[in-house]
C-alpha cells in the first residue's frame with residue numbers, strides 16, 4: 001500500500017519524506033489555509049515547493065465547480081510540475097472534467113467520495129485516484145472502512161485501473177485496516193504514520209537490551 005501524507009506543512013512533509021517510506025502528498029484548500037498559504041501565486045508556489053521535496057504524486061485541488069473552470073484550473077495546475085495530480089470534487093461537472101483530463105493524459109484525484117456509486121462513476125470517467133473520506137464517515141456513525149471494502153470489490157469485479165486512495169485517515173488502525181482491505185493508497189497525518197512504529201514491548205525490550213549491554217561493558 002502506498003503512503004501519502006495529508007498536509008500542506010513543509011516541515012511535516014520533509015520529516016515523512018526523510019523516513020524513506022513516503023510515496024506522495026495530498027492537500028486540500030483547508031490544509032493550505034491552515035498553513036496560512038493564501039493568494040493564487042503563493043498557493044501555486046507552495047505546490048511547487050511540495051513537488052520539489054517529494055518524488056511522487058502531489059494532489060492539488062481545483063476551486064472551480066463548472067466544467068470550463070475545472071479544466072482551465074486543472075490544466076494550469078498540471079503544467080506546474082510533473083508530480084501534480086489534479087484534485088477534482090465529486091460533482092457531475094467534475095466527472096465531465098475527469099473524463100476530459102483522462103483523454104489528455106492528465107492525472108486526477110476525485111475527492112469527497114462518500115458512496116460506492118460515486119466511486120463507480122469516477123472510475124468510469126477514468127479517474128487516476130478516488131478519495132473516499134473514511135474518517136468523516138466514521139464521524140457520522142457510518143463505517144468508513146465498509147465503504148473502502150465495497151469499492152475494492154467493485155473495482156476488482158471490473159479490473160478498473162482507478163486507485164483507491166483512502167482519505168480522512170485519523171489513526172494507525174485506519175491505516176492497518178485499509179491495508180487489510182487492499183486499499184491501493186492511504187493518505188493520513190504524520191502522527192498516524194509515525195504511530196505505526198510504536199509498540200510498548202519494543203520500547204521496553206530496547207531499554208532492557210541497552211541496559212544489559214551497558215552493564216556488561218561497565
Ligand code: E4P
Pocket residue numbers: 006026027028111131133135136167168169187
Ligand atoms: C483528502 O485528500 C483530504 O485532504 C483529507 O484526507 C480530508 O481529511 P479530514 O477529514 O481529516 O479533513
